[in-house]
Amino acid sequence: MDQRMSSGPLPRGVHRLSREEVAASQRGRLMLAMAEVVVEKGYAATTVADALKRARVSRLSFYEHFANKEACVVAAYDLVAGEVAVRIGAALSAGGDPMERVERALDAYLEALADEPALARLFLVDSYAAGPELSRRRAAVHRASAELMADRLGASTAGQRLACEAFVGAVVSLVTTRIVAGDLGAVRELRGQVMQLVRPVWESFPEL
Template sequence: MTSLATGVRQLPRGRHGLPREQVVASQRDRILLAMAEAMTEHGYVGTSVAVILKGAGVSRETFYEQFRSKQDCFEAAYERAVRLLLDRIRAAIPHSAPIESDRLAGILGAYLEGLAAEPAYARLFLVEVYAVGSKAVVRRANLQESFAAMIAEVLGARTEEQHFACRTLTAAISSMVTARIAVDDLDGLRALREPLLNLVRRSGALYGEAVR
């Protein structure tokens, strides 16, 4: 996953000859990153638009040209972070590898490394999302279902019981990673990979037909 912080920098002052689209995109990237970083320190409720503007280095007028409100800005940051994380996970799945080993390891590794690489955005959609409102919480639930479906496919879940087991596993993973992101324990976050893999490998066909 391309780091959301990579290449996000303030444009030079004065005349720079850049296309309007590039200027707007740069401003948007800086605003989204500034919001995620501000929420790491202040939480969603304590993050004001003024704090976001200071972090992004943009004017209030520029902010409201792109976003209707702080919540609208949060939703845009959330959607981008989720999309890039899912892209990273999908790209990490070695489709030609044995399903029960390398593919699952690829998913978990990409997921955990993706969160660790962008802790501000990880906190945004794992922790602060609950302070935003029911609409944001529904989006988080949908993300979790997408991850559960991905795990079920990789593990060869066929029965309703196996699909339920995969959803249960996903909920447990979500709870554990959220706890570690909340206290900024990135080493502990990465350390979850092997115990989780071992748990699945010892489970037989509990999660799917590919695990035997």
């Protein structure tokens, strides 16, 4: 996803990285480390110390970036949500008929999640245990995804927009079950399976 999410340590000794680059690297490594530990231990059992050990970042540096564990998890969630939104938006904005654009957007969504298993699980599964703030953000992300799809496809009626919302909800549910099972291959395979179902439905209801 984001290059700053690398979990590798910064170079020892003299290096050419600016202060801003060092801070961005630390922040990214902390978010990725937190996501990985949450996947392994669960949100409740994960501590800031776990993330520090995994990211090889000092406690002082952690609190320069985040107020607490929840803030780090929320930041990681927002990073994934932003990246996914950018990829979906670009796919929907490209040329082609509605189904071609939907297929590209679906592919972009699935690939973004399959590329980063720990972040994908945080995004779709473990965020449920991370408190009310993430619950609100998750609902907002799903709503925004449906609205983005509706806007890019020119959906104007209530039925058209509801169809977009139903599509997003169904895909999220299908992907979540496969992420829980740890089957990233099945996540990627959903593209063809979902489109086989969506195309005849779309063609049967031209008013959508």
